Amino acid sequence: MASTSTSTTGKLLKPTHFTPKRPLSSLSSRIGSDASRSSTPVNSLSSAKKFKALLSSEARTRSTVKTKPPALDSVPGTPTKKTGLDAARPKTPNTPKRGESPFADDRSERDVSRVDPEENLVDFQNVEAGDVSGDVDEAMLRATDPGTQDKVLVSIRIRPSEAPPAWDTANTLNKTIKLLPQHHRNSGTSPPEFHFDEILTGSENKPVYNAVARSHVCAAMDGFNAVIFAYGQTASGKTFTLSGDDEQPGIIPRAMKDVFAYIRRTPTREYLLRCSYLEIYNETIHDLLAPPSSTAAQPVQLQGTGANVFLSPLREEVVTSLKGVHEVLARGWGNRRTASTDWNERSSRSHSVFRVVIESRERGEGGGSGRQTPGLGVRPPTPGGPRLQALGGRSVQTSVLSLIDLAGSEKATSDKVRTREGKYINTSLLTLGTVIATLAENASKNKSDHVPYRNSKLTRMLQPSLSGDARISVIATINPDLSAVAESTSTLLFAQRIKKVQLSAKKKEVVDTDALLERYRQEIEELKKRLAEKEADAPVKGRRLSARESKAMKDLNSRIRQLTNLILTSQTVGGDESRPSSPAKIDFDMSPYQLQQELLSARRELDTQATQILSLEATLLARPSLPPDAPESDKDRLVAEQARTIRELEIVVRGYEENLGAPLRAVREDVEREWSEKVEKEVRRREEGEAWAAELVRELEKEKKARTRLEEERQALAAFVSRFDSLTAILPAPSARILHPTPGGAAAAFAGRQRQRAPPATTLAVVEEKETDSPMRLDIGKVKTEPSLLEEMWDGLDAEDSFEVIEMLKTGTSGLGKGGVKRGESPVREVLGGKENLPV
Numbered sequence: 080m081a082s083t084s085t086s087t088t089g090k091l092l093k094p095t096h097f098t099p100k101r102p103l104s105s106l107s108s109r110i111g112s113d114a115s116r117s118s119t120p121v122n123s124l125s126s127a128k129k130f131k132a133l134l135s136s137e138a139r140t141r142s143t144v145k146t147k148p149p150a151l152d153s154v155p156g157t158p159t160k161k162t163g164l165d166a167a168r169p170k171t172p173n174t175p176k177r178g179e180s181p182f183a184d185d186r187s188e189r190d191v192s193r194v195d196p197e198e199n200l201v202d203f204q205n206v207e208a209g210d211v212s213g214d215v216d217e218a219m220l221r222a223t224d225p226g227t228q229d230k231v232l233v234s235i236r237i238r239p240s241e242a243p244p245a246w247d248t249a250n251t252l253n254k255t256i257k258l259l260p261q262h263h264r265n266s267g268t269s270p271p272e273f274h275f276d277e278i279l280t281g282s283e284n285k286p287v288y289n290a291v292a293r294s295h296v297c298a299a300m301d302g303f304n305a306v307i308f309a310y311g312q313t314a315s316g317k318t319f320t321l322s323g324d325d326e327q328p329g330i331i332p333r334a335m336k337d338v339f340a341y342i343r344r345t346p347t348r349e350y351l352l353r354c355s356y357l358e359i360y361n362e363t364i365h366d367l368l369a370p371p372s373s374t375a376a377q378p379v380q381l382q383g384t385g386a387n388v389f390l391s392p393l394r395e396e397v398v399t400s401l402k403g404v405h406e407v408l409a410r411g412w413g414n415r416r417t418a419s420t421d422w423n424e425r426s427s428r429s430h431s432v433f434r435v436v437i438e439s440r441e442r443g444e445g446g447g448s449g450r451q452t453p454g455l456g457v458r459p460p461t462p463g464g465p466r467l468q469a470l471g472g473r474s475v476q477t478s479v480l481s482l483i484d485l486a487g488s489e490k491a492t493s494d495k496v497r498t499r500e501g502k503y504i505n506t507s508l509l510t511l512g513t514v515i516a517t518l519a520e521n522a523s524k525n526k527s528d529h530v531p532y533r534n535s536k537l538t539r540m541l542q543p544s545l546s547g548d549a550r551i552s553v554i555a556t557i558n559p560d561l562s563a564v565a566e567s568t569s570t571l572l573f574a575q576r577i578k579k580v581q582l583s584a585k586k587k588e589v590v591d592t593d594a595l596l597e598r599y600r601q602e603i604e605e606l607k608k609r610l611a612e613k614e615a616d617a618p619v620k621g622r623r624l625s626a627r628e629s630k631a632m633k634d635l636n637s638r639i640r641q642l643t644n645l646i647l648t649s650q651t652v653g654g655d656e657s658r659p660s661s662p663a664k665i666d667f668d669m670s671p672y673q674l675q676q677e678l679l680s681a682r683r684e685l686d687t688q689a690t691q692i693l694s695l696e697a698t699l700l701a702r703p704s705l706p707p708d709a710p711e712s713d714k715d716r717l718v719a720e721q722a723r724t725i726r727e728l729e730i731v732v733r734g735y736e737e738n739l740g741a742p743l744r745a746v747r748e749d750v751e752r753e754w755s756e757k758v759e760k761e762v763r764r765r766e767e768g769e770a771w772a773a774e775l776v777r778e779l780e781k782e783k784k785a786r787t788r789l790e791e792e793r794q795a796l797a798a799f800v801s802r803f804d805s806l807t808a809i810l811p812a813p814s815a816r817i818l819h820p821t822p823g824g825a826a827a828a829f830a831g832r833q834r835q836r837a838p839p840a841t842t843l844a845v846v847e848e849k850e851t852d853s854p855m856r857l858d859i860g861k862v863k864t865e866p867s868l869l870e871e872m873w874d875g876l877d878a879e880d881s882f883e884v885i886e887m888l889k890t891g892t893s894g895l896g897k898g899g900v901k902r903g904e905s906p907v908r909e910v911l912g913g914k915e916n917l918p919v
């Protein structure tokens with residue numbers, strides 16, 4: 080790698096103190112009102128004690144005439160409201176309050192959540208020529224081999240100075256740096272030498288980029304995460320190295336040019352680029368691209384754990400050209416916190432991180448892009464995950480290029496606010512140092528001691544990269560002055576430690592499993608068919624296969640096994656090794672019959688595995704795509720998605736209901752209606768039957784009662800008749816006459832006698848008075864027509880007989896003697912057994 084010349088250091092002016100004050104840009108002046116947001120009046124700075132870094136004349140010339148970075152080449156069509164990049168980074172004599180950026184109201188339409196990634200792909204055809212022109216070294220690009228780098232690339236950049244250097248930089252080609260002996264405290268020993276990957280001097284940024292950043296940018300384009308950061312004391316040249324200025328663009332603008340150059344020379348792939356820009360100020364992460372008002376309300380949070388740390392909410396803007404990058408950088412710069420310190424007129428008061436997420440996939444057939452697998456559900460992006468979809472068997476490669484300008488370590492200052500900021504800066508840098516030291520120790524001694532990533536936002540954010548997930552390049556910037564020897568030594572020690580950190584970055588690829596599986600399945604089917612054909616050609620049972628046949632079948636079988644394993648592997652979540660075993664090995668020396676049997680069992684095995692695949696697919700689909708500690712917003716989003724799925728399922732169910740459910744129900748209703756009528760009819764008939772039966776029972780009861788009464792009457796009558804017979808037997812002979820029933824019945828006889836003579840009034844009166852109460856009467860209506868037998872008996876007596884009988888009855892002198900009717904007791908009563916209703 081080239082190292083820069085030290086020529087500039089040879090042109091040092093006499094060591095006069097020089098403050099590398101940069102002039103305020105026109106915009107800075109215009110928005111001089113910015114000064115009003117400073118808590119410290121600009122003129123008060125003049126009274127502050129200054130120990131600014133001494134610069135070489137070259138550096139001083141540049142710093143006095145140049146505007147401040149970011150120094151991208153001017154791009155036609157850049158919005159005219161800003162007059163230059165410097166304008167985007169106004170001088171801030173004191174820490175500006177957020178919300179006062181001239182870009183505060185900018186709401187970018189390039190926000191990744193607003194654009195369709197498929198519509199914003201960049202490929203070799205649409206990279207603008209201007210985006211790759213200039214000093215991008217195409218030959219070098221091609222020569223750069225990202226290789227397999229498991230160590231951090233550590234380079235030292237020594238800032239030019241007007242003062243005589245305290246460091247021996249004459250031997251930069253040896254990539255060694257050591258303190259000049261005269262400045263070494265322990266005069267008895269020689270000063271320690273530090274070895275690094277590069278020792279860079281001078282003000283040229285191009286060789287610096289080529290030496291420390293290009294390979295990492297290429298690695299990022301190739302699918303590896305890459306981190307490039309500058310570390311060093313304040314005013315040592317970190318920002319100059321990362322951002323540069325118009326004349327000497329730094330790593331960021333050069334890297335972005337290389338990104339487009341890489342795309343242009345890669346016709347087989349298409350890319351989606353999205354940028355974010357953030358800063359960590361006083362241990363709070365601010366999104367430099369979001370409107371400041373929103374970031375103040377909602378600072379960026381570090382979420383996830385371990386290697387899965389991601390930032391949210393963080394605005395990401397899709398860029399398709401260098402012009403887009405230019406705008407994003409300018410906006411971010413406008414929002415950065417810089418301030419004048421005792422050492423640096425425009426000191427970065429925060430760690431700033433510019434990130435480019437690079438997603439790429441093979442270009443679709445015919446060179447087109449876009450969604451080519453209709454029907455495949457477009458899955459929502461996972462937090463920190465890719466935006467591009469893996470389509471049609473094309474996997475998506477995702478990598479992140481992080482370019483970090485750390486705030487510089489510094490001593491206590493005369494300003495309270497600066498001192499507070501400095502405390503935060505130093506603490507986080509100290510934590511970074513501890514983390515690196517632990518990692519280095521773990522790597523060199525094969526230990527796994529706890530690494531305190533969580534002690535600062537910076538280390539937590541860098542955790543995935545520092546734990547080996549990224550290619551890392553560190554540029555340690557030092558101020559060569561004697562006054563800064565302590566800080567420079569500390570920086571060199573840090574750089575030396577980080578060199579020991581072990582890396583094992585891997586490409587991140589999201590495979591289009593659906594398409595891949597489909598391809599495997601089709602191939603398996605094809606092979607099975609071919610195997611079956613071969614088997615059909617297979618000869619009569621017992622013949623041994625030729626060596627060729629045997630080999631062909633063996634090949635087919637092994638391919639089937641291989642594909643089956645591939646399917647299972649791609650289905651196995653997290654690369655779990657515990658997948659079902661491959662089909663049993665087949666001995667091709669077996670007879671065709673035995674082979675047939677083997678084939679049969681292999682087929683069964685395949686069927687079982689196909690079922691397993693289906694169930695694994697179902698499990699995979701059912702798996703929530705969020706880790707348990709995912710942020711609430713992501714959980715809400717998932718809930719919303721699931722609600723949407725439920726709604727869709729409801730629609731499906733409704734469709735089912737309309738197409739199948741409703742007709743079936745209609746049939747059921749018809750059947751029910753028909754049968755319910757029948758049932759009702761039956762019920763009515765049964766009720767009628769029951770009522771009829773009850774009526775019958777009642778009639779029967781009546782009948783029974785009537786029979787009973789008739790029987791009673793018959794018995795009473797029989798008793799009366801027999802009594803009467805006995806009475807007539809005791810009557811005096813001449814007058815006694817046996818009464819015979821009159822032909823025509825008693826009633827007719829009665830009626831006839833009624834007509835012939837009237838009965839004695841008194842007797843009749845008695846009888847008539849009592850006849851209605853006669854027990855013989857069943858029906859009162861019949862009284863007149865059907866006289867009782869008693870009446871008939873009366874009727875059968877002559878007047879004298881009647882009298883006698885009556886008298887006898889009245890007096891009881893019937894001659895019944897002892898067993899006859901007693902005096903005062905009616906003989907009729909006696910005859911009738913004392914029935915109460917008998918006439919007395």
Ligand SMILES: Nc1ncnc2c1ncn2[C@@H]1O[C@H](COP(=O)(O)OP(=O)(O)OP(=O)(O)O)[C@@H](O)[C@H]1O
Nearest residue numbers: 099138282313314315316317318319423426427487
């Ligand atoms: N290699 C260099 N060549 C010429 N000028 C340089 C070089 N390095 C730094 N400078 C100048 O020195 C000054 C301080 O540099 P810079 O702002 O990059 O320091 P820094 O390390 O970023 O400081 P801080 O940590 O305070 O932000 C600037 O004016 C810059 O232009």
